[in-house]
Structures are given as C-alpha cells and as structure tokens.
Amino acid sequence: MRTGIIGATGWLGSALGAGLLSRGISRPDELVLLNRSGPRPDYHGYENVIWVANAADLVAQSEVVVVSVRPEDWAALKLKADGRLIISFMAGIDARTLSRCRGRIVRAMPNAAAEIGASYSPFWAAEGVSEADRATVRRLLSAIGTTDELETEAQIDLMTALPGSGAAYPAMMAVAMAGFMRAQGVSDVIAWRAAEAAVVGGARLLEGRMAEAPELLAAYRGYRGTTAAGIEAAEAAGFAKAVTVALAAATDKARRMTIDAGDQV
Numbered sequence: 659m660r661t662g663i664i665g666a667t668g669w670l671g672s673a674l675g676a677g678l679l680s681r682g683i684s685r686p687d688e689l690v691l692l693n694r695s696g697p698r699p700d701y702h703g704y705e706n707v708i709w710v711a712n713a714a715d716l717v718a719q720s721e722v723v724v725v726s727v728r729p730e731d732w733a734a735l736k737l738k739a740d741g742r743l744i745i746s747f748m749a750g751i752d753a754r755t756l757s758r759c760r761g762r763i764v765r766a767m768p769n770a771a772a773e774i775g776a777s778y779s780p781f782w783a784a785e786g787v788s789e790a791d792r793a794t795v796r797r798l799l800s801a802i803g804t805t806d807e808l809e810t811e812a813q814i815d816l817m818t819a820l821p822g823s824g825a826a827y828p829a830m831m832a833v834a835m836a837g838f839m840r841a842q843g844v845s846d847v848i849a850w851r852a853a854e855a856a857v858v859g860g861a862r863l864l865e866g867r868m869a870e871a872p873e874l875l876a877a878y879r880g881y882r883g884t885t886a887a888g889i890e891a892a893e894a895a896g897f898a899k900a901v902t903v904a905l906a907a908a909t910d911k912a913r914r915m916t917i918d919a920g921d922q923v
C-alpha cells in the first residue's frame with residue numbers, strides 16, 4: 659500500500675517515515691514523500707523512496723495520505739484528496755475543516771517520542787472510515803509506537819495537550835529541579851544528573867504501571883520522611899493546580915486553532 663507523507667522531512671513526518679522503513683511496514687517504493695525543500699539523495703538511508711513536487715502528485719500516487727504540516731500551513735496546502743484515507747497529525751484542525759479535502763478523515767495525535775519509536779498516538783476516526791481503514795491506521799502508527807482509538811473528536815484536543823506535549827513537562831520539572839540544586843551551590847553537571855535521576859529514573863520506575871501512581875504517593879506520604887515533606891509543600895504551593903491549568907490552557911488553544919488557522923467551515 660502506498661503511503662504519502664506531506665511534511666516528510668519535518669519533526670513528526672520524518673520520524674514516521676523512518677519508522678515505516680526501519681520496521682519494514684512500508685517498502686521504500688511504497689513511500690511517497692513531499693516537503694518544501696525538495697528531494698534528498700537518501701531518506702534515512704533509503705534511496706528508492708518516491709519524491710513528488712506537489713500535493714496533487716502525492717494524492718495521485720498514494721492510497722493513504724498523512725498530513726504532517728503545521729496547522730497554520732493547512733489552508734495554503736489546498737489538499738484535494740477524493741476517496742483517500744487521510745491521517746492528520748495536525749493539532750487543532752478539526753474534522754469538519756479537514757473534510758473539505760473530501761477524503762476519509764482520521765485524526766491522530768503522536769508526540770516527539772516518535773523519534774525513538776515510543777510515541778503514544780491515539781486516533782479518532784470520522785464517519786465513513788471503515789474497519790479496514792482503522793486496521794491501516796493502527797499498522798501505520800505502530801511504526802512510531804502505540805495507539806488507541808478515541809471515542810470522540812473532542813478527546814483529540816485533550817491528547818494534544820497531554821501526550822502531545824512529549825517531554826515538555828518533564829523538561830520543566832528538570833529545569834526547576836536543577837535550578838534549585840545550582841542555587842544551593844551544586845555544580846552544573848551534578849545538578850543535571852540529579853534532576854535526571856528524579857525525572858528519568860522515576861519515570862522508569864513507573865513505566866507500565868502508571869495507574870499505581872496514587873498508591874506510590876500514598877506510600878511516600880506514609881513513610882513520613884523527607885519526600886513526604888516535599889510532596890506536602892508542593893501540594894500546598896499549588897503543584898496539581900499548576901498542572902491542571904497548563905493542560906486546560908493547551909486544550910483551549912487546540913480548540914481555538916481551527917478558527918485561528920482561518921479555515922473554519
């Protein structure tokens with residue numbers, strides 16, 4: 659099956675192309691690529707991929723079209739994709755707007771961990787998307803990690819805010835943690851290592867059992883030691899509130915993006 663990627667050398671488009679090729683999900687001659695800077699002599703070490711010059715050529719040669727341009731570039735693309743399965747990675751551009759291209763619409767929300775094949779990329783399918791299409795979406799997204807089907811399109815905006823943010827919030831925590839260490843006279847190198855121990859080491863301990871986080875916190879509280887003192891101070895200072903406010907702001911921005919892109923039906 660030929661898969662077209664619009665934005666094939668961008669952050670996510672490139673990760674998808676790399677994953678499809680390296681995992682053998684697509685042969686090089688099944689990948690149809692479009693970017694703005696033009697063909698590259700090789701693409702992740704593969705020479706026989708198909709480069710096209712415009713979106714019309716890409717649609718003509720593809721059964722599935724992945725749209726991985728920025729939301730603000732959607733309107734100018736003027737995609738016409740009659741009868742094709744369209745998988746949009748774009749934040750905020752809603753299905754009503756996407757359906758103008760006359761394809762069968764799926765919205766998926768990957769994240770930056772696509773680069774390492776570890777994206778959680780939930781998707782939502784609009785009316786007219788078949789079971790066979792869903793199987794295709796799952797297979798293509800498996801190139802960059804895992805997926806689930808969402809029940810409503812509104813949940814895509816929520817996924818944009820949370821898994822879509824990739825390493826942003828862990829990075830914020832790391833910056834604040836290392837900043838505290840440095841302010842206490844710890845060297846840069848050790849400060850970053852200490853933050854990495856908490857952010858990355860802690861994440862590894864939670865991997866695959868995130869639903870146990872409340873019990874883990876209760877265990878730290880019950881210990882009545884230094885970490886309990888820290889947790890209680892963080893809560894009193896509004897830690898949970900800060901996270902909630904951040905996710906609400908990001909969700910709200912996603913909800914307003916179709917209108918901001920000037921492409922509301």
Ligand SMILES: NC(=O)C1=CN([C@@H]2O[C@H](COP(=O)(O)OP(=O)(O)OC[C@H]3O[C@@H](n4cnc5c(N)ncnc54)[C@H](O)[C@@H]3O)[C@@H](O)[C@H]2O)C=CC1
Nearest residue numbers: 665668669670693694726727728729731747748749768770
């Ligand atoms: N980067 C991330 O962590 C995430 C991004 N997204 C969404 O994925 C989409 C892609 O994001 P990124 O890969 O980060 O963006 P990016 O800016 O790295 O890549 C987009 C690419 O599309 C190309 N492009 C723009 N207009 C084009 C056109 N008319 N024809 C051909 N190529 C064109 C650009 O030159 C660029 O290389 C965005 O809509 C974003 O909302 C979603 C979740 C996470």
Ligand SMILES: O=C(O)[C@@H]1CCC=N1
Nearest residue numbers: 749818819822823824
């Ligand atoms: O920050 C952004 O707009 C991109 C899209 C969703 C997550 N990251």
